[in-house]
Amino acid sequence: MKKIKSINLKLRKLCSIRLRFKLEKLRLNIRDLNIGKNWV
DSSP, X not given: OHHHHXXXXXXXXXXXXXXXXXXXXXXXXXXXXHHHHHHO
């Protein structure tokens, strides 16, 4: 039971890191798009 819990925690950490990374990438893309609009 304890082992399963620790594995779940590790998976959750991995998922949150991956999610945060995707959000950062999205934010950067949106910023680049806004900068591109300003240049046009």
